[in-house]
Amino acid sequence: MISAWSAAAVRAAEEPLLAAGAPLMERASFALATHVLRDVAARRGPVRGARVVVLVGAGNNGGDALHAGAVLARRGLAVAAVLVAERFHAPGRRALERAGGRVVELFAAPAALDAVVDDAARADVVLDGLVGIGARGPLRGLAEEVVRAVSARVARRAGADVAAPWVVAVDVPSGIGVDDGTVPGPVLAADRTVTFGAAKPGLLLPPAAGMAGEVTVVDIGLELAAPPAVRRRGPADVARSWPVPGLADHKYTRGVVGVVAGTVTYPGAAVLTTTAAVRTGAGMVRYRGSEAVGRVVLAARPEVVTAPGRVQSWVVGPGVPGGPEASRAGEDDGLDDGQHERGRAGLAAASGRLAGTAGGPVPAVVDAGGLGLLDGLPDDRVPPWFVLTPHAGELTALLRSRGEDVRRPEVEAEPLRWARRAHELTGATVLLKGGVTVVVGPGVAYAQGDGPGWLATAGAGDVLAGVLGSMLAARSRDVVEEPALAAEVAATAVLVHGRAAHRANPGGPVAALDVAGAVPAEIAALLTGP
Numbered sequence: 001m002i003s004a005w006s007a008a009a010v011r012a013a014e015e016p017l018l019a020a021g022a023p024l025m026e027r028a029s030f031a032l033a034t035h036v037l038r039d040v041a042a043r044r045g046p047v048r049g050a051r052v053v054v055l056v057g058a059g060n061n062g063g064d065a066l067h068a069g070a071v072l073a074r075r076g077l078a079v080a081a082v083l084v085a086e087r088f089h090a091p092g093r094r095a096l097e098r099a100g101g102r103v104v105e106l107f108a109a110p111a112a113l114d115a116v117v118d119d120a121a122r123a124d125v126v127l128d129g130l131v132g133i134g135a136r137g138p139l140r141g142l143a144e145e146v147v148r149a150v151s152a153r154v155a156r157r158a159g160a161d162v163a164a165p166w167v168v169a170v171d172v173p174s175g176i177g178v179d180d181g182t183v184p185g186p187v188l189a190a191d192r193t194v195t196f197g198a199a200k201p202g203l204l205l206p207p208a209a210g211m212a213g214e215v216t217v218v219d220i221g222l223e224l225a226a227p228p229a230v231r232r233r234g235p236a237d238v239a240r241s242w243p244v245p246g247l248a249d250h251k252y253t254r255g256v257v258g259v260v261a262g263t264v265t266y267p268g269a270a271v272l273t274t275t276a277a278v279r280t281g282a283g284m285v286r287y288r289g290s291e292a293v294g295r296v297v298l299a300a301r302p303e304v305v306t307a308p309g310r311v312q313s314w315v316v317g318p319g320v321p322g323g324p325e326a327s328r329a330g331e332d333d334g335l336d337d338g339q340h341e342r343g344r345a346g347l348a349a350a351s352g353r354l355a356g357t358a359g360g361p362v363p364a365v366v367d368a369g370g371l372g373l374l375d376g377l378p379d380d381r382v383p384p385w386f387v388l389t390p391h392a393g394e395l396t397a398l399l400r401s402r403g404e405d406v407r408r409p410e411v412e413a414e415p416l417r418w419a420r421r422a423h424e425l426t427g428a429t430v431l432l433k434g435g436v437t438v439v440v441g442p443g444v445a446y447a448q449g450d451g452p453g454w455l456a457t458a459g460a461g462d463v464l465a466g467v468l469g470s471m472l473a474a475r476s477r478d479v480v481e482e483p484a485l486a487a488e489v490a491a492t493a494v495l496v497h498g499r500a501a502h503r504a505n506p507g508g509p510v511a512a513l514d515v516a517g518a519v520p521a522e523i524a525a526l527l528t529g530p
């Protein structure tokens with residue numbers, strides 16, 4: 001698990017240590033230099049003579065970068081530091097110069113910008129120490145100009161297949177929203193971010209997470225008491241919480257997943273969702289839909305049963321019309337095949353409100369057309385064991401239907417904010433799908449970036465719904481009893497789904513059914529370790 005804390009929480013943790021004279025900057029800069037040396041050695045071989053351009057801002061982030069530059073210069077790398085502000089970390093500058101590094105006072109001679117950009121583009125490494133957790137708003141002044149110009153030049157070189165520098169961000173890529181993951185202005189995309197004390201939310205959250213490259217957390221001795229603002233589940237977390245069946249288990253203790261998915265027009269969603277639920281290890285999968293679609297499902301997965309009966313989690317909505325987005329895109333023929341009624345019944349049972357159902361409430365995954373059914377429930381709010389799984393367009397429609405005047409680009413610019421808003425408005429756990437998926441539950445948020453870009457393909461969401469439904473059924477009672485658990489399980493489902501996509505075809509395109517097919521081996525690998 002990677003846990004991320006806000007800039008304010010990190011500062012609060014630094015304070016007592018700094019007051020006690022702990023050499024935090026020394027620790028941070030030394031670790032930073034060590035990672036740079038390792039990367040240079042791996043990419044280039046000899047580190048001596050490698051060229052490093054250090055972009056230095058006004059604060060301590062620039063100080064970290066200058067001190068790291070000094071360590072690198074002492075190891076024989078050719079280091080040039082570019083000061084963009086009249087104010088700079090003076091001890092850091094002295095250390096760099098003493099170690100043989102060169103300093104360019106860009107603030108005093110802005111005309112040198114072109115030369116600086118040339119140098120940076122041809123360097124082996126660019127260290128971005130313009131701003132860290134002290135950043136306010138988009139980059140401005142010379143910092144902005146340098147980042148804009150260097151980014152453009154690096155992109156041109158990469159496009160022309162000319163070696164581009166390895167970009168290492170100091171603490172955070174300068175210019176990202178450190179706490180909210182926004183990208184309010186130009187940012188130099190990093191290959192690696194070396195972050196100090198703890199990860200910051202913006203390194204995990206979309207869209208800024210896409211600028212951070214590989215995130216390396218350096219321990220500088222901080223103790224963070226408050227719960228993290230954002231978490232990311234990792235492969236090592238899966239085995240700890242996965243309900244591996246014992247010899248005394250049977251299909252009902254393993255969990256039965258009730259699936260309301262697909263119609264005659266979209267039977268594929270029914271196949272994908274049930275297949276994924278079966279392959280994630282459900283005790284049983286109960287398909288609820290028309291006879292015709294049921295036959296298609298059975299032809300693909302003979303393990304599925306179509307008779308009504310006990311269910312420990314519901315999956316409602318994949319391939320069912322009435323999803324707020326589908327109707328607008330004209331993909332919705334309005335023929336629901338009776339799925340709306342079945343879906344409503346499933347959701348009512350899941351909320352514990354269906355008269356005559358035994359066994360009490362159970363978790364539910366509410367996807368696509370299922371989202372449109374929420375408004376038909378007797379209450380405006382649903383419990384946190386309901387996991388809504390919209391993409392950005394569907395989340396926008398859901399928010400708008402609840403009175404928020406928001407557009408899709410705004411949701412895409414601030415996914416955490418809007419997923420959280422949807423959680424507040426509905427009470428549900430909200431899983432906002434994307435290249436990095438955000439999950440918000442009561443008091444918790446996760447950001448999972450596990451899958452390849454190839455996973456953006458039709459049916460992938462149906463597979464995720466099936467994986468998640470199966471996982472929720474396996475821990476049905478716990479999920480109903482612990483309000484924050486649905487979010488943890490959902491984040492883990494995203495991880496399994498994303499990694500299964502890599503496994504299905506490493507480095508190449510994947511089809512949704514292949515992802516479902518790779519799930520069993522991925523789970524086995526996660527449970528048995530590397």
Ligand SMILES: NC(=O)C1=CN([C@@H]2O[C@H](COP(=O)(O)OP(=O)(O)OC[C@H]3O[C@@H](n4cnc5c(N)ncnc54)[C@H](OP(=O)(O)O)[C@@H]3O)[C@@H](O)[C@H]2O)[C@H](O)CC1
Nearest residue numbers: 024058059060061131132133134135136138139140171196
């Ligand atoms: N405290 C320690 O010993 C440690 C700190 N670490 C590193 O320090 C940074 C945080 O340092 P801090 O000095 O508080 O802030 P920054 O360096 O991030 O930036 C503040 C300066 O940057 C200017 N600024 C702010 N926003 C922008 C912007 N959008 N565009 C351009 N410039 C900006 C601001 O200038 P003003 O003109 O507004 O005054 C500030 O001067 C932390 O990230 C670590 O890297 C280490 O962790 C070790 C311990």
Ligand SMILES: [K+]
Nearest residue numbers: 128131172174
């Ligand atoms: K930085």
